[in-house]
Amino acid sequence: MMAPLSPGSRIGILGGGQLGAMLAGAASEMGFESHIYAPESNSPAFQRSGTSICKPYEDLESLARFAESVDVLSYEFENVPIEPLRHIERLVPIRPGISALETAQDRLIEKRFLQKVGVPLAQFCAVESSDDLVASVQELGLPCVLKTRRFGYDGKGQIILRSTSDVPNAFEALGGNPCVLEAFVPFFAETSVIAARGMDGQVASYEMALNHHENHILKTTRLPSGLPSGILTEATVASEAILRHLDYVGVMGIEFFVSGTPEQPTLLVNEIAPRVHNSGHWTQDGALIDQFEQHIRAIAGWPLGDGKHHSNVVMTNLIGEDMDGWHGLAADPCSRVHLYGKGESRPGRKMGHVNTVSAKP
Numbered sequence: 001m002m003a004p005l006s007p008g009s010r011i012g013i014l015g016g017g018q019l020g021a022m023l024a025g026a027a028s029e030m031g032f033e034s035h036i037y038a039p040e041s042n043s044p045a046f047q048r049s050g051t052s053i054c055k056p057y058e059d060l061e062s063l064a065r066f067a068e069s070v071d072v073l074s075y076e077f078e079n080v081p082i083e084p085l086r087h088i089e090r091l092v093p094i095r096p097g098i099s100a101l102e103t104a105q106d107r108l109i110e111k112r113f114l115q116k117v118g119v120p121l122a123q124f125c126a127v128e129s130s131d132d133l134v135a136s137v138q139e140l141g142l143p144c145v146l147k148t149r150r151f152g153y154d155g156k157g158q159i160i161l162r163s164t165s166d167v168p169n170a171f172e173a174l175g176g177n178p179c180v181l182e183a184f185v186p187f188f189a190e191t192s193v194i195a196a197r198g199m200d201g202q203v204a205s206y207e208m209a210l211n212h213h214e215n216h217i218l219k220t221t222r223l224p225s226g227l228p229s230g231i232l233t234e235a236t237v238a239s240e241a242i243l244r245h246l247d248y249v250g251v252m253g254i255e256f257f258v259s260g261t262p263e264q265p266t267l268l269v270n271e272i273a274p275r276v277h278n279s280g281h282w283t284q285d286g287a288l289i290d291q292f293e294q295h296i297r298a299i300a301g302w303p304l305g306d307g308k309h310h311s312n313v314v315m316t317n318l319i320g321e322d323m324d325g326w327h328g329l330a331a332d333p334c335s336r337v338h339l340y341g342k343g344e345s346r347p348g349r350k351m352g353h354v355n356t357v358s359a360k361p
């Protein structure tokens with residue numbers, strides 16, 4: 001195992017969104033230099049890093065120079081193109097590794113991996129054509145959810161099939177791309193665990209939080225979740241098994257559905273995100289070591305924080321014009337406002353978040 005990176009070392013991050021910005025901030029707080037590589041010139045993370053390179057990921061020469069200029073490389077989004085990473089993997093340690101990205105970028109690979117780990121998930125079928133879809137709907141029954149294998153997020157790239165009349169056009173409506181069909185989960189709660197694994201194999205998880213979505217976009221994350229302790233333990237055990245099987249280093253978000261009844265809940269893994277996660281933003285004001293520092297600690301070979309929370313938190317995303325209320329939000333003595341420095345607010349765009357904190361009883 002490599003020695004831990006000492007302060008002053010250089011942390012490279014691919015991707016310039018708010019997650020990259022908050023990772024860069026955490027790295028600076030720990031005495032590291034943060035270097036960002038992203039293709040968009042107005043990337044929020046450029047404002048918070050010492051060095052930034054604005055080039056496409058496919059510019060292999062620039063990417064290789066970037067890789068050689070840092071001591072470890074990480075990423076803030078799961079759709080980093082794999083081929084350019086293969087080109088630079090001999091130049092710098094990439095944490096989490098490429099295999100975590102390959103797993104999370106393709107829903108079919110992800111689900112087969114989760115089956116292998118042995119965690120519970122909804123029944124699914126691979127769908128390569130409209131004919132496959134007809135057969136798969138017969139197998140899983142209606143309702144069910146058709147999702148593109150790649151590039152789906154915030155409800156994009158998926159269709160709920162409720163009746164037989166929804167079936168004939170669904171595959172083409174998703175562009176004729178390879179898909180998976182999932183059984184519909186009649187969940188009463190959506191939750192997530194933010195878990196971290198260090199270079200020494202140490203694992204630390206934050207407590208599972210309750211997520212509420214509006215228009216398919218995360219609106220609030222609440223801790224405590226109010227769910228029974230048995231299910232919190234089950235989610236933590238499942239999450240930690242996922243990290244171990246990937247030989248993962250860094251922070252991961254694992255999303256779950258909870259179905260059944262609050263008295264007899266059943267947990268199913270929905271998907272994994274091999275990066276810091278929006279539903280982990282509560283940790284900035286509810287835990288001593290937040291998910292951003294935890295990720296930097298992990299990839300730098302430092303000891304992990306323990307993940308305990310010291311306060312209860314409701315994290316609310318500021319989406320589009322929600323941000324206009326920043327002044328009133330900042331006036332609440334129990335709230336801390338985090339804004340991303342994005343110039344233009346558009347409907348559906350995450351502009352910031354606010355953590356409202358209360359004492360743990």
Ligand code: AMP
Nearest residue numbers: 122145153154155182183184185270271
């Ligand atoms: P995903 O992109 O897979 O996280 O899906 C986005 C949202 O669609 C989820 O947060 C759920 O609200 C809903 N959804 C996805 N898959 C299913 C499913 N199999 N059953 C019921 N709802 C689902």
